[in-house]
Amino acid sequence: MLKPAFSVRRLGQRYDRGEVDAFVDRIVATAERRSVGPDVTVDDVRNAAFSTPLFGPGYPVEEVDTFLAEAERWLPGGPATAGTPDARRGAAGVSAPQFSTVRLREGYAIDEVDEFVERVLATANGLPVSRPVTAAEIRNVQFSPVRLAEGYDIEEVDLFLDTAEGWLA
Structure with missing residues (x-):
């Protein structure tokens, strides 16, 4: 799994880059079964919240949210592994x-x-x-x-x- 390359935005809805980068690193480590701290769960992803920078650049909300929605499938217990039927x-x-x-x-x-x-x-x-x-x-x-x-x-x-x-x- 590759770490995403989010674009950077100075205006509009955006998330703090440092917070997002740290959380994404944990998601990638969990998905790749590397230990860098506590594993990220699907609930952690669904409940993730990031600060909005008052000044300066951040990551676009829609890009990060799209990544997080996709990341749920890669984690243990996510929709792809939960055993739900899907034709x-x-x-x-x-x-x-x-x-x-x-x-x-x-x-x-x-x-x-x-x-x-x-x-x-x-x-x-x-x-x-x-x-x-x-x-x-x-x-x-x-x-x-x-x-x-x-x-x-x-x-x-x-x-x-x-x-x-x-x-x-």
């Missing part, structure tokens, strides 16, 4: 992501992403696939950008790809 979950328990769509800002071509994600999930779940995906292919994949047409949110797709690369590394 789209494969043999290894890796389920299909739900990406937000965008129209008025740049996004990724939906058909290209769907096709690639289908191959990633089949590979990660050990299902038969004509062209198994490698971690290097995930790292180097490029999707066509779309503007003014419906596309997938770039940050969400990239976050999923970072996670998927860890599955196959």
